[in-house]
Every structure is written in C-alpha cells, then in structure tokens.
Amino acid sequence: MTHKSGRHFLQIPGPSNTPDRVLRAMAKPTIDHRGPEFAQLTLSILERLKPVFQTSGPVLMFPASGTGSWEASLVNTLSPGDRVLAFETGQFATAWRNVAVKLGIEVDWVEGDWRHGVDPAVVEAKLAEDKHRSLMAVLVVHNETSTGITSRVPQIRMAIDKVGHPALLMVDAISSLGSIDYRHDEWGVDVTICASQKGLMLPPGIGINAVSAKALKISQSSGFAKSYWDWGPVIKMNEKGFFPYTPPTNLLYGMDVALDMLLQEGLPNVFARHHRLAEATRTAVGAWGLELCGVNPAEYSDTLTAVMTPEGHDADELRRIILDRFDMSLGTGLGKVKGKLFRIGHLGDLNDLTLAGTLCGVEMGLGLAGIPHTKGGVDAALEYLASNS
Amino acid sequence: MTHKSGRHFLQIPGPSNTPDRVLRAMAKPTIDHRGPEFAQLTLSILERLKPVFQTSGPVLMFPASGTGSWEASLVNTLSPGDRVLAFETGQFATAWRNVAVKLGIEVDWVEGDWRHGVDPAVVEAKLAEDKHRSLMAVLVVHNETSTGITSRVPQIRMAIDKVGHPALLMVDAISSLGSIDYRHDEWGVDVTICASQKGLMLPPGIGINAVSAKALKISQSSGFAKSYWDWGPVIKMNEKGFFPYTPPTNLLYGMDVALDMLLQEGLPNVFARHHRLAEATRTAVGAWGLELCGVNPAEYSDTLTAVMTPEGHDADELRRIILDRFDMSLGTGLGKVKGKLFRIGHLGDLNDLTLAGTLCGVEMGLGLAGIPHTKGGVDAALEYLASNS
Amino acid sequence: MTHKSGRHFLQIPGPSNTPDRVLRAMAKPTIDHRGPEFAQLTLSILERLKPVFQTSGPVLMFPASGTGSWEASLVNTLSPGDRVLAFETGQFATAWRNVAVKLGIEVDWVEGDWRHGVDPAVVEAKLAEDKHRSLMAVLVVHNETSTGITSRVPQIRMAIDKVGHPALLMVDAISSLGSIDYRHDEWGVDVTICASQKGLMLPPGIGINAVSAKALKISQSSGFAKSYWDWGPVIKMNEKGFFPYTPPTNLLYGMDVALDMLLQEGLPNVFARHHRLAEATRTAVGAWGLELCGVNPAEYSDTLTAVMTPEGHDADELRRIILDRFDMSLGTGLGKVKGKLFRIGHLGDLNDLTLAGTLCGVEMGLGLAGIPHTKGGVDAALEYLASNS
Amino acid sequence: MTHKSGRHFLQIPGPSNTPDRVLRAMAKPTIDHRGPEFAQLTLSILERLKPVFQTSGPVLMFPASGTGSWEASLVNTLSPGDRVLAFETGQFATAWRNVAVKLGIEVDWVEGDWRHGVDPAVVEAKLAEDKHRSLMAVLVVHNETSTGITSRVPQIRMAIDKVGHPALLMVDAISSLGSIDYRHDEWGVDVTICASQKGLMLPPGIGINAVSAKALKISQSSGFAKSYWDWGPVIKMNEKGFFPYTPPTNLLYGMDVALDMLLQEGLPNVFARHHRLAEATRTAVGAWGLELCGVNPAEYSDTLTAVMTPEGHDADELRRIILDRFDMSLGTGLGKVKGKLFRIGHLGDLNDLTLAGTLCGVEMGLGLAGIPHTKGGVDAALEYLASNS
Secondary structure (H helix, E strand, C coil): CCCCCCCCEEECCCCCCCCHHHHHHHCCCCCCCCCHHHHHHHHHHHHHHHHHHCCCCCEEEEECCHHHHHHHHHHHHCCCCCEEEEECCCHHHHHHHHHHHHCCCEEEEECCCCCCCCCHHHHHHHHHHCCCCCEEEEEEECEECCCCEECCHHHHHHHHHHHCCCCEEEEECCCCCCCCCCCCCCCCCCEEEEECCCCCCCCCCEEEEEECHHHHHHHCCCCCCCCCCCHHHHHHHHCCCCCCCCCCHHHHHHHHHHHHHHHHHCHHHHHHHHHHHHHHHHHHHHHHCCEECCCCHHHECCCEEEEECCCCCCHHHHHHHHHHHHCEEEECCCHHHCCCEEEEECCCCCCHHHHHHHHHHHHHHHHHCCCCCCCCHHHHHHHHHHHCC | CCCCCCCCEEECCCCCCCCHHHHHHHCCCCCCCCCHHHHHHHHHHHHHHHHHHCCCCCEEEEECCHHHHHHHHHHHHCCCCCEEEEECCCHHHHHHHHHHHHCCCEEEEECCCCCCCCCHHHHHHHHHHCCCCCEEEEEEECEECCCCEECCHHHHHHHHHHHCCCCEEEEECCCCCCCCCCCCCCCCCCEEEEECCCCCCCCCCEEEEEECHHHHHHHCCCCCCCCCCCHHHHHHHHCCCCCCCCCCHHHHHHHHHHHHHHHHHCHHHHHHHHHHHHHHHHHHHHHHCCEECCCCHHHECCCEEEEECCCCCCHHHHHHHHHHHHCEEEECCCHHHCCCEEEEECCCCCCHHHHHHHHHHHHHHHHHCCCCCCCCHHHHHHHHHHHCC | CCCCCCCCEEECCCCCCCCHHHHHHHCCCCCCCCCHHHHHHHHHHHHHHHHHHCCCCCEEEEECCHHHHHHHHHHHHCCCCCEEEEECCCHHHHHHHHHHHHCCCEEEEECCCCCCCCCHHHHHHHHHHCCCCCEEEEEEECEECCCCEECCHHHHHHHHHHHCCCCEEEEECCCCCCCCCCCCCCCCCCEEEEECCCCCCCCCCEEEEEECHHHHHHHCCCCCCCCCCCHHHHHHHHCCCCCCCCCCHHHHHHHHHHHHHHHHHCHHHHHHHHHHHHHHHHHHHHHHCCEECCCCHHHECCCEEEEECCCCCCHHHHHHHHHHHHCEEEECCCHHHCCCEEEEECCCCCCHHHHHHHHHHHHHHHHHCCCCCCCCHHHHHHHHHHHCC | CCCCCCCCEEECCCCCCCCHHHHHHHCCCCCCCCCHHHHHHHHHHHHHHHHHHCCCCCEEEEECCHHHHHHHHHHHHCCCCCEEEEECCCHHHHHHHHHHHHCCCEEEEECCCCCCCCCHHHHHHHHHHCCCCCEEEEEEECEECCCCEECCHHHHHHHHHHHCCCCEEEEECCCCCCCCCCCCCCCCCCEEEEECCCCCCCCCCEEEEEECHHHHHHHCCCCCCCCCCCHHHHHHHHCCCCCCCCCCHHHHHHHHHHHHHHHHHCHHHHHHHHHHHHHHHHHHHHHHCCEECCCCHHHECCCEEEEECCCCCCHHHHHHHHHHHHCEEEECCCHHHCCCEEEEECCCCCCHHHHHHHHHHHHHHHHHCCCCCCCCHHHHHHHHHHHCC
C-alpha cells in the first residue's frame, strides 16, 4: 500500500491515536495465559482500572468491541421482556437501544433531536410515571460520540433518587472514560460500559463493564441465557489473575502501559488537558462562524466536537477533501446526521501542536470545499492555547 | 518484571509463538476503521482467509476469543430448546457443550474417555436412532487441544450422509486450522469455529466462523435473540470491507501478514511441516517409554502432543520444574486430566531447532522431576528430523 | 522518564522524524553479516542509493556520523600538508575545516558572514589565483544546516571549469540529499559527503561517501595513513554485498525501507514536497516580519529555515519556552549565531499538517517570549499550502 | 524476501541475538541529540557502562564498528612510527595488527598457531629484551573470536609488571565484555576496546574505548593527526551528556535497556551463565570426539567454541548444510582456518534450551555432512545442564 509522506492525522473520535509506547508494548511476545507472569499482569491491570473508573468495585474485560460491552451490560442485569428507559441522544444511544430490542428487551424510547443530552427532568418525569416500578433500568450514553454531547450523569442520578425509583443506572462511558471526569461510584452508576480504543488509548479489542454491588446482586437472578458475557465466571477467575476465555494478551500489554501513562499524568491533569484542547477547538469553530451540533454549553463534549456544515454543503465532501489533500481522517456524520456534520476527535494521546495542525487542516479544508466560513478559527484557537496553560 | 536471559519457550498448544513480523505489523498506528485504507485491508484479509479454510463461502471475524466463536455458531443456527449431538472428547468439547447448555440448548452428550476422538460409528448410530430428525446439529471438535486427538471429520461426514440426516455439522477447528489439513467445503462442514491464536499465528482476540450456504439459510430463521454474534450484519457490512462493530484493527494488521506467511509457504507445506514436527515429538515420547493420551494413531494430532505421566507423578510438578529451570511453558492437564498429562505445543511458527530445544527441555525435566523414563527421546527425534526433510 | 501527552514535535533540521515503518524495520532481529541474506540486503541498498545521489559510481557506507564521512572524504583523496579551498558559510563548513586542519591539511579559508552561500565568483577568483595548481580540492557545504543556506553547486562547478582547475570538488550534502535536488554526476562532484539522519529519514549512525572515478583514482595515491576510512577495502568487499567491518545491520534494515519510500514517492515529488513546505515556512516568517538568516532568495534552503530574532531577544529562550509549553524541539543557533537565530527543520518524513502545527507552535512561542512580530504567519502559510498542491 | 518458518538460530559469535526488549527500545522515535532528555540518557548510560567494564575511569562511545575502536585506541595513545608488541592469536589479533601497520605503527609481531592465547612468559621475555623501553604498548585480544581462545590478561599484566616495563596495556574485549569476567581497573588495562554487538546484546554500530588515567595523559601528547577518534572532545562533551558528533540515538536507546538487563541479572550471574553454557557446549564437542581449536583448557572461551573438522572435511560445507536444513547460522573459519573449523556462538541473550537446540542442529548437521563423530554430544550437554543450575 502506498503511504503518504509524514504522519497521518487520525482525528476521529476514536480509535484515538495509540501512543508509540503502547504500540511497542503490544509487540511483545505473547505469553502463556495460564502462567504466573500473566496472572501478575492481569491483577495489576485490574487494580489500576478501578481508579480510572473511580470505583472500588469489579471492572471486567471482554475480548470484544464496545458493542459487546453493551450486550454484556444488558444480559447480566435484565431478563427477556424487561422494560428499560432510554434516550435518543444520537447514533450510539440508538445502536444500544437496537441491541436491547434485538435481545427482546422492551425499550421505553424518549425521542430526541440529536442536539441535546439526556434531560434529567424527563428522567424524573418518566420514572415518576412508572408507578409499578416496571422500568428495570435507565440507559444513558454519557458522551455521545456521534454528536459531541455529554449528558449530565450526576443530575440524572439525582432525578432517579428524587423519585426513589429502584431502576439500575447503566451508562455508556466509551468515549468519555479516561478523558472526561467520570465517577462510577460517586454517581451511583450500576453498570459502566467502556472499550479500549478511546481515552484508554489502545487499539479496539477490549470491551469493559464496571459493576456496582447492586448490579452484581441482580445479575445472579438475571433471566437471560448467557455464556460469553456472563460476569460470574469472569469475576471468579479474575481473582487469581485469569479469565474464563483466552484473553487478548497483547492488548493487555498495551493496557498495562496505557494505565501507567494515565495514572502518571494524573486523572485531574488528563481531564484538564482534554477540556483545554476541547475549548480551543470550540473557540475555532466559533470564530469560523460554524454551528456546533450541541446547543447546550453545559453539555459540550471534551473529547470530540461535532460541527454542522451549512445547509447544502456536504460534510462528507469536506472530509474527503481533507483526507485527500491533508491526510487527515475526521469523523463522519452517522445515521440521521449523515452529510450534515463532521466530527473532530480531540481525545487520548494528544497535545497542543497536533490539535493546532488538525485545526489548520480543517480551516484549509473549509476553504477548499467552498464552505462559507470566516477565517481566523486557527488564530482564535492559538490565542486560547497560548493564554491558557 | 524481571525477565530471564534468552527467549522464553512458549510451547503450549496455543497461543502459539507469534512471528516477529506479525508482532511488528501489529505495532502500526491504528487507522480509521471507516476509511478507504481500512476497507482494502479487510477485503484482502477476507479473500485470503477463504483458501485457509478451503471454502468459497463467507468467513466472519468477531472481536472475541474462541469461546465467542462457539457461541456465535450456536446462536446463529439454532433456537432455544433445540437438540444437538455432541461428544466428550476432552475439555474443549465439554466447554463447548457447556456453552450450549447455558444457552438453553439440549445436548445429547456422548460420554468419552478423553483418549479417543469422535467415533464415526457412534455418530451414525445416534443419528440413525433419531427417527424424528430432532437433532439439529452435530458438534465436533476437530482437534482436541486438551488431549492431542484429532477427530476424523471426513468419516463423520460420511456417517451423517449415510443416515441421510439433515443435522448441521459444526466443527471446532481452533487448534487445527492453518496447521492440519482442514477442508470446510469438501467435508461438508456447515460452521467451522476458529480463533486467531493457534495456526493463524496471531495473539488471541479474533474469533472466526466459516459458514456454509445451508447454515446461512438456516440462520435466517434461528430463534435465538442475538445482536453481537448475529452473522447477518457482519456479512452485509463485510461486502464493502467494514464491520458492524469497531474491529480490532491492530490484530487485523497482524492477520494480514500471517496470511501472507501461510500462503507463501503454501498450505500443503505448512501441513507437512506440522506433521513432521509432530512425528518427531511422538518419536521422542515413544523413546522415553511414555504414553500418549491418544490411543489411536489415526487420531494423533499434528499440533500438540499430550503425554501421560506415570501414576503417582504429577504432570504439573514437572511443568513447574521445566518453567523454573528452563523457562519453557508447556500445557497443563485440563479438567479431568489435571496433573495426569502435560501437553507439548508444536504448532504455528515453528522449526526443527526450536522443537529440538523443546524436547531437550522435556527430557531434562523428566530427569529432574524423577519421572521414570528411558533416555534417548531427543536422540530419536533428531534421528527422525535428520532423516526426513 | 516522564513523557508528555501526545507526539513530540521534532522539528530540528536533523535527525529528522524517522517514519514508523523505518523504526519497525529496525526492530527486526539482527542477522549474520557474513551470510547470503545479508549480502542480498547490502547489494539492494547499494543499488538504490545510486539514484538518490544521482550517480552511477560507487556509494560507500561507514558505521559513523557525518563527521566521519568528512574525515573519510579527506583522508582518501589528500595527503598531509595538501592545500584545499574552503568557505565559511556557517558552523558545519567551519567544523569540516577544523577536521581538515586537525588532520594536517592546509585550508585556504574564505571568511564569510554566515548569511551567504559559497560565491561562485570567489571560487573562480581563488582558483584563478592558484597558478601553481596547489589547491587540491574545493570543499563546499551544499546546504548549511546552521544557517538554512543552500550553495549553488552547479555554478561552483562552472567556476572551476572556467578556470580549468584540476582541484577535486568535494560537497557536503548531509542535509540536502534526498530532500533537495542533488546531482553528483551531472554536477561533476568528486566526493559527496552524506549521513543517514536527514533526508534519508534514518536515525544517525551511517556516514556516506559517493565517489567519482577521478576521486577513486586519486585515492590510490593518497598520502594519508588510514585504515577505517579506507575506501579500497569497502568497495572491494561491497561487490559481494559485504563490508570490511561489522556493519550496522539494523540501521541497514531501516535504510532498505527508507529507500523504498523515497523511490516510491519519486525524487522529483520528494523535492517538490520539500520546496512547498519550505515556501510555506518562509511565507510565515515573512508575515511575522522576521528576518531569515539567508539574504539571497536563490540560496534559501528547502530543508530548514533559520530565523533571526530581533536584537536583544534570545532565540534560545524562545526555544526553551516552545519546548516547555508545546513539546517541540527547534534547532539552536550554533557557534557565532548562538542566541541570535533558531532553526525550523522541515525535512524528511513530513506533511502539511505537521508543518502547520509546527508553525502554530512558533507563532504562539513568539508571543509568549515577547518577541516583536506581526501575527498572521500561520494564516499566510495556510493560504500558501491550500493554494499550492 | 522469503522467510522460513520459526525463529532463525543466530549462533555466530556476534552479533549476538538482540533481545526483543532491546529491539523494541530501538524503535522509539529519535529525539533531539542536543536536548535535555538526550543528555539524561547519555549520562545514565555512561554511568552504567563503568561497572560493566569494572572501571571508574571514562568510557567513550563512537558511532563505529569494533574496527573503529581499534583505530581509536591506537591514534590516541601512539605516534606514527611507534613500536608496539602484538601476538598472532587469530584473525582479529591479525586484523588489529593490520590496522596498526596501515597507520604507520611498527608492530613487533609474535607469531602463533591460532590455538593458543598470548603467552605471559613471552610477554615477559619480549619486554625484558626491550632495554630501551621502545615498545610503547602491548596489544592483546582478550577473547579471540576466530578461535574461541581467551588470553589470560591478569597474568599478562603481572608479566609486564615483573619487568617493570612502562608500555601501555591495550586489550580488545570485544567478544568478552559483558560475558566473561573482565576487570579494566584491577588488571591495569590502559585501553579496553569494545563494541556493541556481542555481550552488550545490541546490533553493531557503537565502538567503545575505556581509558586509564595513564592512557588519558599520554593521549595529550600523541603524535597522530586525528579528529573523529580524538578522545579529548568526546570526554569533554560527555560531561554534560552530549557528543562532538551526531550520536546513534536509537542504538543508545537499546544500550539503555541492555545495560539494565545486564545489571539486573548481575554481572557475576551473567558470567556464570556464560560459563555454564560454554561448558555444556564443550561437553558436547568432547562427546562427539571432535577437537577444539584451543588446546589449553585455561584458555577456553566462554562466549564461543571453535570446533575443528577432521582433515578432509570442509567446515563451511557443514555450515551450509546446517543453514539450509535447520536455518541456523554458525561462524565460519576466518583467514588461516577457513574451512578447518566452525564456531558456535553462545553469548549474550541466551538460555539452556536455545543452546540445546543449537547443539541438536550441530549434531544433526555433522551426520548429514558425513563428518566422522560419535553421537551423544547433545545427551552429554543435557546431562551437564540438568546437573548444574
């Protein structure tokens, strides 16, 4: 395959750029997954995953994509025919809903315009209506990767508590964990769904569930027939550092290094860095006079920015020009917003100058694609970055 | 972690030794899994997987372990409560059965002594008994990784045909594919289950199903609720080189190289090499006066050799000594045969001298562990290797 | 060592950014440097080095830095006490002179202001003065890495020819080869000095001499005692793909890939790409209102840009701020120009967005360091890049 | 290039097998060799090189092969026309002599039969004869890589001291350092010559000199014109972690890891491991009834074993067969002993089973090549290895 000169700019909202150190770690020879060295590796990883989820409970890994982690969250806690409450915040919320529906779960679906996060007031109202407590779970995508909108989980938790509803709170933190402050325990989340390829800075291949004591207890009476996704055997075998399946050893080598990087930088610093880079990006978008997909500043995502192209301008044509001319991959508009927006990923192993190069690519692309905009987005972003350290 | 000097001998029956070239390929930067470069990669891999399975039908990859591929094979072709015929050839046959049972499938279980493969005559008898054709599938582990016994799939196919039974033939080729001759189409297999970490010479993380037209058709009316494992969306998106989930990009980089290696060496050469190394190993075991787990020479496995330790001698103690003294990992006895046998993996990226070093380690270990044996196993193996090129 | 988040920007004028592919190639296991596989590798590299030097004569590699290649050029063609003509174009011309002086060569040193290349008229005058033809060689640094000034070798050749002087023409192309058009044969260069770490996109460790027939002939009567640098044994052993010393195998693996990259992109494309990125950089510098070190546009370098900081502003303080705040390394002012200029490397494996990020870092740094400048350098560069493809 | 299946056995006496960890370290991106991170790397390496040489004095690295380190040792301490005493212990002693001769040094050459090390009695006699103290240095190859013979440096030191001769003691420890006990300070060595590709477990590319205070002092009045090899600037710039030339950054990354490995294992353990593997090899050779090149057991090398083939049997034909059939590289007979012996390297990153595989390859090769021998070499080696831990 012909490669262009220089380094490709992978600025999609995940998979994020895998750090060189992680890639090199993944190139280590595979070892015996039933041996003592492997057990040490697993135990050390499981221990360090907990602070990243801000939980003291179990965190489980599956050889799977994030889609698999969704399925795991559902089949361990629910039974066929159970009702759950879910919100149309975008493509990934919809896809998770679809998983639930395929599995025979009844989804009480709150439609949305893909420009807002989950409204805590609606959560409260819906749960209050549910006099018979037949809703078994509330499904929330913390950070909608398709729209760049971050739902406010603490407020959602408060809404549930206000009603005193016993439903489980299940949150997809796939594109927020390790990048945006996320507190599994403090926010009373019952199942957090995650995957390796975003803030954890790994290639795809590991799906993750963090599980509350309440969820764990409920899982023991879940009515789904299940095997692969069954939490029980995983938790049991993890105790000694093993797995009930052949684990993806080389991805775990990468996880080992990625966790070191996150914890050495310090989570508060990681979150601050993401916020700063996101603010710079939004500053550029504002200066260009373009519209963000998200309309509520309190819900702006710190890991990606979804930018609307003006009516009549195909966002995918812009993306194609930028890929061809500047060797940069940006995120496409998914589903309903196909062609209407493009997404700039700014998460994971990222710094000021790579973001600056990214914004330069977007600004040049806007010009080449003939998309109406005001110049000066890059200047505004640089101004922001230089002034905020 | 302290590393011993020199290269670890990973002689378990999988994960096999990942070639350096594959490891380096896996260290390439992750790319956009929705972009054109990725689509080319996928299409090229899917095309080259077919000859390795000796099929012209679809081959599907999941981010999963082999355990996941079992589940995929079942939920796509069966319905809850369906009956299947399965054979206790060892730990992995049992584990697959357990997956089926957990999923609510009724398994007609033919017990075994773990020293024989599936008996085609029993297949014939069982299917002949099934007047109502209520058995929906026959599950066969081609190469039992726990015992080193290879069942004779062509004869099993003939048995099914003789009875004219419409049951699907589902075969686990996890530790044979890419090492032992395996013919999905010619043998009339309906679903072949595989994974990346054995003959395909990759780390774990990709589960595979090869699917016949008959299985594909049946999958459309399968009664299992399913999402992650659903063949339909995978086949559909694979057409353009994409996946309905975030695929494990860096493992696919490795797959790309591993397929090149297999096809460049040529499958017949690959099979002959495995047979030769296996014969050398069995020659050594014979010279030591030790017993193989398999009792039928027609069922000896060419990817691993399971060696019984004499009564009163713990095979795991032998393995421990060999690991401590010689930094070599051998396979443990699983389940019923725990402590009673050890397994020598001789599959994947392997040559004469690494096998010779392996056998030297076993011979020294036998002495150090005080296991009664005759010296000369290594000599006999070298004699064999030198005489057969 | 703590690493900052994201990829370091290595924008010094060499070592340039080694492409990931080259780094991975260098991680291949070392092989026998006396075996057949190694011979093939050497022969293939030597064959492909010739077009990069645009020569049909021998190209020799030494395990050495560029400094070593200077020494090799001198001790093979000259004798102690010989006179050579050399020009003070900057730090590296001075350093090469110093090597000559240390070795006992008499250097006719034409002083310079570090802001001009070698003046062909001065070459002509100097050689014309040399009635006794006692000048044995003219030493020219093609591209002064300390000043970003490219001397005009074809005009220098014409000057020599005009006088009809027999002196050898020896040219240091360390920071131009593989980036700026350089024609060893056509320009009548007798010895070209090069090294691996600039346009050849490798880490440092290989020094190179390309040699004309005339130089080769003269080398047979050179009066220097020499062993390591002696061309004779190298040329002789290279014929079969070997070396008279243990060669740096893993760097040669990298060279193998780097040559593929250069030749696949095509040298004219490589040169055009460097020119375009250099023009963008100069456009930015012009917009900032800063002064280039080079005063003659015909001598602007396409691999690096040396930018003067205004009187009273320490260029190294600027570099320190940029390194601390933006994790980018820029080149320091060397020797006479210490603190007076900084150098932006834009050579090797580089593309638009990395250059854009680089210029953003410089623009922010200028502001933070309080260096008087006009904003808009980045804008001007983007304008240039978007308009010229 | 087609690669055979499995891992190549590189059992030449250097370059030795580079550990995977070192290879991966070398794949790190190149950094600015004038920046603070690089300075830290250099200082840390220089500090840890000292204990490996068992010296408290300066250790200098050059981008060069071992041949270059020879040249460096000579031109820093001697003057053209100086006399030195040297011993024909094999190919490398001869090659070093040739370097000296080429440089204009007069070598008092003590001929030898390539089957003995340097005789301390001859050293004593030769120095005693030198009434005018005109011999400026004694050159000794500690471990002759062409013959597998280790000269006894302490006894040579004693011989020099006995005579009270002021000559410098210069020792080539290229294939012993980091593998065989070597004490620069205690043995009163003035210059130790080394290189990266043997016991230091790196690819070739770094030449090394360790220097006594006496040698350093003498170097200030050395009469050789020199530049590249001049110790002075190196020592001066090393103080702050830099070099007077562009250093081979990525090899230094490897050195950083290799030193960690050596020091973590502990030098006494490293030496004991090499001795044990060497003894096992010699045990095998003895059992085969073949002759070692070295005749004095006190001079047997612990890093390689040179084995004579019986009259009329070409050692290179044996090597060719072993390479073709078993993908193992053994060392050829060099110079005078071409075709008469082959060399088994057993140094660097090596363990029991890789050595066992190596000996198996040799034993099979002996049979296939029709070289008269007694079987049982491998058995004897295994017996030794199992009995000595």
